[in-house]
Amino acid sequence: xxxxxxxxxxxxxxxxxxxxxxxxxxxxxxxxxxxxxxxxxxxxxxxxxxxxxxxxxxxxxxxxxxxxxxxxxxxxxxxxxxxxxxxxxxxxxxxxxxxxxxxxxxxxxxxxxxxxxxxxxxxxxxxxxxxxxxxxxxxxxxxxxxxxxxxxxxxxxxxxxxxxxxxxxxxxxxxxxxxxxxxxxxxxxxxxxxxxxxxxxxxxxxxxxxxxxxxxxxxxxxxxxxxxxxxxxxxxxxxxxxxxxxxxxxxxxxxxxxxxxxxxxxxxxxxxxxxxxxxxxxxxxxxxxxxxxxxxxxxxxxxxxxxxxxxxxxxxxxxxxxxxxxxxxxxxxxxxxxxxxxxxxxxxxxxxxxxxxxxxxxxxxxxxxxxxxxxxxxxxxxxxxxxxxxxxxxxx
Amino acid sequence: xxxxxxxxxxxxxxxxxxxxxxxxxxxxxxxxxxxxxxxxxxxxxxxxxxxxxxxxxxxxxxxxxxxxxxxxxxxxxxxxxxxxxxxxxxxxxxxxxxxxxxxxxxxxxxxxxxxxxxxxxxxxxxxxxxxxxxxxxxxxxxxxxxxxxxxxxxxxxxxxxxxxxxxxxxxxxxxxxxxxxxxxxxxxxxxxxxxxxxxxxxxxxxxxxxxxxxxxxxxxxxxxxxxxxxxxxxxxxxxxxxxxx
Numbered sequence: 001x002x003x004x005x006x007x008x009x010x011x012x013x014x015x016x017x018x019x020x021x022x023x024x025x026x027x028x029x030x031x032x033x034x035x036x037x038x039x040x041x042x043x044x045x046x047x048x049x050x051x052x053x054x055x056x057x058x059x060x061x062x063x064x065x066x067x068x069x070x071x072x073x074x075x076x077x078x079x080x081x082x083x084x085x086x087x088x089x090x091x092x093x094x095x096x097x098x099x100x101x102x103x104x105x106x107x108x109x110x111x112x113x114x115x116x117x118x119x120x121x122x123x124x125x126x127x128x129x130x131x132x133x134x135x136x137x138x139x140x141x142x143x144x145x146x147x148x149x150x151x152x153x154x155x156x157x158x159x160x161x162x163x164x165x166x167x168x169x170x171x172x173x174x175x176x177x178x179x180x181x182x183x184x185x186x187x188x189x190x191x192x193x194x195x196x197x198x199x200x201x202x203x204x205x206x207x208x209x210x211x212x213x214x215x216x217x218x219x220x221x222x223x224x225x226x227x228x229x230x231x232x233x234x235x236x237x238x239x240x241x242x243x244x245x246x247x248x249x250x251x252x253x254x255x256x257x258x259x260x261x262x263x264x265x266x267x268x269x270x271x272x273x274x275x276x277x278x279x280x281x282x283x284x285x286x287x288x289x290x291x292x293x294x295x296x297x298x299x300x301x302x303x304x305x306x307x308x309x310x311x312x313x314x315x316x317x318x319x320x321x322x323x324x325x326x327x328x329x330x331x332x333x334x335x336x337x338x339x340x341x342x343x344x345x346x347x348x349x350x351x352x353x354x355x356x357x358x359x360x361x362x363x364x365x366x367x368x369x370x371x372x373x374x375x376x377x378x379x380x381x382x383x384x385x386x387x388x389x390x391x392x393x394x395x396x
Numbered sequence: 397x398x399x400x401x402x403x404x405x406x407x408x409x410x411x412x413x414x415x416x417x418x419x420x421x422x423x424x425x426x427x428x429x430x431x432x433x434x435x436x437x438x439x440x441x442x443x444x445x446x447x448x449x450x451x452x453x454x455x456x457x458x459x460x461x462x463x464x465x466x467x468x469x470x471x472x473x474x475x476x477x478x479x480x481x482x483x484x485x486x487x488x489x490x491x492x493x494x495x496x497x498x499x500x501x502x503x504x505x506x507x508x509x510x511x512x513x514x515x516x517x518x519x520x521x522x523x524x525x526x527x528x529x530x531x532x533x534x535x536x537x538x539x540x541x542x543x544x545x546x547x548x549x550x551x552x553x554x555x556x557x558x559x560x561x562x563x564x565x566x567x568x569x570x571x572x573x574x575x576x577x578x579x580x581x582x583x584x585x586x587x588x589x590x591x592x593x594x595x596x597x598x599x600x601x602x603x604x605x606x607x608x609x610x611x612x613x614x615x616x617x618x619x620x621x622x623x624x625x626x627x628x629x630x631x632x633x634x635x636x637x638x639x640x641x
Contacts (some may be wrong), residue, residue, distance in 0.1 A: 017530075046510045058636040138608045214485025218546070221449050221479035225471050290539050372398075391407075 003224045007232025011206055021201045025240050029194055029247035034255045045063020047127070055149060056097035056132035059084035066106040066116070072143055073100070078135055091123050097132030098122040110147060185329055188352035191248050192326040192345060195287060198295045200315060202237045203298035208311035210395075220393065230387035234380065237299055241291035249283050282355040282365065289369060290348055292376035294322075296383040303386050303393070329353045341367040344375055398425040398448060402457035405443050405609075417443040421611035422455065425585045425602070427553065430576060432600035433589035434633055442481070443587040445558045447575055448587065449479040461554050475503065478547040483559035488532040492523060492542040495531070496549060505541050505549035510549070517545040521571065537568040537602065541546035544575050555579050557588035560596065597629045605636040612636040 015021045057080050063070040072080050084090045087099030099121040103109075106116035118140060122133035149159055207344050210216040219229055301318060305311035325345035328334055329352070336350040347368040354361060405418040418440045423489055425431040435441045446452040448459050450470035459466045460475040474567060493514065500510030518524050521541040526534055531542065547555070557576070561569040576599055579586050590596055596603060603620060605613040613620050613636045627630045 001503060006498065010487075010494075010498045011493070014489050067591055159593045167630050213488065215487055217451065217481065218484040218486070220451050221472045221474065221477070221484065222499060223471055225503070394446075394452070 003228040004235070007219075007224060007228060007237045008079070011236035012239060013201045015205060015240060018201065018205055021205065021240060021355045024196050024201050025244045026247060028197070028257040029251045034251065038153065054078075054128065054129060055080050055280050056135065057082045058136060058272075059087045059099045059131055060089065060102065061087060061098055062102035062104065062106070065102045065104055066110075066395055068107065069102060069118075069140075069143060070141055073136070076135065079132070079139075087121060091121060091129060094126070094128075097126075098136055100136060102328055110335055113151065113345050115125055117197060125199075146359070163185040185353070185358055186253055187249075188329040188349040189326045190252060191245060191283065192290065192349060193323060194200060194248040195241050195245040195291055196298070196319065196322055198248075199237050199241035199291065199294045199298050202240040203295065204302045204305075204308055204315070206233045206236060207303040208305040211305075212307045214392065226387045227384065230384045234295055234299060234383060238291055242287065243294050245287040245291055246284065249280065249287070253280065260349065274357050277360065278360065279355045282360065283352055286348055286352060286365075286369060286372075289372035289376045295378065296379035300379070300383045300386050303383070325333045325349065336361070336364050338364075338367065342371040344372065348372060397462055397498060398431075398459070398556075400444070400448065400457070400459040403444065403447055403459055404456045405440075405447060405452065406455040416609050418447070418454070420613055421606070421609065422457075423604050423611060423614055425587050426562055427585045428580060428583040429585060429601045430580055430599050431585075431587045431599070432595070432596035432603045433587060433606060434508075434591075434603060435589070435606035436637060439606045440441055441606055442558055443609075444606065445481070445556050445587065445589060449478075449556050450474050475506055475550065476552055476554050477564070478552035479553045479557075480543055480547045480555075481560040482559050482560065483558075484543065485638055486531045486539055486542055486546070489530060491528050492534075492545070493527045495542060496545055499546050505550060512545040513549055514545065514609055517541075517548065521545065529560055536564065537571070540564060540568045540571060544571065548575070548579075553584050555586040555587070555588070559589050559591065560591065561590065593630045593633060603629070605633060607637050 051303060055078055058073070060070055060081055061084075062079075070081070071078060083097065084096055087096060087101075090096040091099060101119040101121070103116055103118075106118075118142075120133060123129040135183055148162065152159055152161065164253040207216070210219075220226075224232075228342045234290065297318070298315065301314050305314055322345055325343070326349050328346045329349045334340075334350065336347070336354060340350060341347045341364045351361075351365055351368045355365070399422055400423050402420045403418055404420055405414070407415045407417055421440070421444055423431070433441050433445070443452060447454050448461070448466065450466050450473050453467060454478045458468075461476050464473045464476065466473045466549055486492075487498075490498070496514045497507065497510055500507070500513075505513070514527070518527060521544065523538070523541050523545070526538055531539060534542070555576075557572075564572070573595065576586055576588065588599075597617065600617070602616050603613065604611055605614050605620075613623065613632070615623070620629075620632050621627060624632050624635050626635055
């Protein structure tokens with residue numbers, strides 16, 4: 001075992017001096033996520049605020065048919081009523097945000113207790129236009145409510161007559177569940193992929209990279225056994241992978257937390273961020289067999305290659321094999337059951353999603369952990385066997 | 397003492413089928429002796445030397461390194477061997493001192509002892525200036541000096557060198573030749589392969605010519621001259637290779 005430890009320490013020192021490994025293992029999880037999440041959300045909310053605060057131009061066609069409505073629209077602070085001959089074209093050209101068409105003698109119809117259909121034109125693909133539509137609809141709805149109130153008053157009835165069952169919905173999800181829900185969709189996928197990426201560069205560098213540089217032959221000729229070498233290398237790749245996983249979980253949790261908090265401040269989301277510490281622990285424990293699995297599989301694939309480039313071309317398709325099942329957390333309605341709990345990657349993605357939402361089904365957690373650990377053990381065994389195969393080591 | 401007993405190595409190739417890389421090859425190299433292995437590219441030299449260095453397992457036959465069977469006890473045999481080839485590289489992100497310390501640990505040499513030996517070799521080969529510089533930044537010659545130190549660190553009684561001078565400039569080659577001479581004077585058994593006939597002629601006590609995985613000639617240069625009636629080693633080699641074609 002002392003030789004394994006010697007090899008492990010040396011390999012770790014070696015990869016920690018490799019820029020590519022440091023970038024994928026430390027820099028990406030720490031820097032990219034805050035930059036991506038906070039930067040993106042800040043940009044979005046900035047744009048949202050800007051669009052909401054902006055005064056939107058609308059046109060009112062047939063304004064003379066309902067002066068009272070025109071008056072309401074003109075009084076709205078965020079709207080500016082502008083004349084337009086071709087409102088459809090003006091909306092397309094972004095000269096107008098929305099347009100309202102009032103039918104002939106609308107005011108007379110309303111006075112006589114009838115209804116008048118109002119058309120609102122907007123461009124759903126444009127955020128500004130969407131906002132303008134919402135504002136217009138709000139004004140129209142308030143106006144309609146005032147008409148109803150007046151009519152009821154005339155009839156001597158109360159407005160409650162029309163709303164015999166006022167409905168108020170209450171969200172009973174805990175804060176953890178709500179914050180977890182947002183995280184849960186996104187986080188499992190990102191952690192799985194990053195854990196794999198964290199293992200990729202060291203796996204290539206310590207196998208195919210060493211073949212290319214001739215150092216594999218040097219170590220094979222030393223008194224270290226093939227097992228010592230395989231174990232030392234595997235532990236190094238595993239360390240890189242688990243560090244990436246830990247940093248990713250921590251960084252993403254903190255980042256998304258801050259992102260949600262900043263949204264909450266801006267009044268965009270009622271969710272205050274909190275994640276159960278247990279979810280963090282469960283995720284970290286889950287990532288141990290996942291890292292083991294990735295490390296051994298990537299080591300085996302890379303060992304087969306003769307050069308760094310060749311290894312990269314083998315690993316790219318392997319990435320897709322992981323990406324697709326990892327994306328299962330994005331699909332709404334896919335629930336963890338016993339069958340899915342033994343499907344590699346899919347199980348981790350789903351169980352991580354549940355844990356993040358504050359839902360710990362221990363039976364499934366154990367099943368996912370054990371099935372992944374079993375698969376990882378097989379992969380470690382295969383990797384060790386590859387180190388004993390001359391045709392793989394020397395590509396004879 | 398190195399002793400190969402009818403070592404054979406078969407490789408399976410999908411396109412070409414079974415390939416006999418080494419065919420019942422037997423030879424010996426005593427302590428204090430240099431055995432030169434000559435052969436064309438693909439003759440089986442590298443495979444034979446890799447078997448001796450325990451990197452490859454023979455399909456049949458075996459070899460003994462100081463009476464240790466390389467097939468049965470590869471890890472014990474490796475401790476007796478210093479192996480260097482044109483393919484044995486150095487860790488480019490580590491310094492010579494770190495590399496020597498690493499291999500010292502693997503060979504079970506204490507840190508103090510490793511440091512003493514590194515100092516000795518550093519004085520002989522003039523490495524003081526770059527002991528703490530990353531290998532990446534070293535010249536080919538400087539790297540070769542580190543490789544030599546790495547090979548000799550555990551005082552191996554057996555040296556196996558596969559084309560150690562291939563691709564080296566004249567100064568770096570001279571270091572290797574000097575190392576081989578020193579090793580001989582220290583009563584080590586040395587086996588090395590080369591393409592350079594005059595190098596073999598100057599250094600070797602015995603020559604082994606391999607062709608198509610088989611030994612076509614084996615003995616002192618004098619013996620080969622007697623057998624072939626040819627004076628020049630180049631011509632003896634061509635004759636030995638041509639005989640079978």
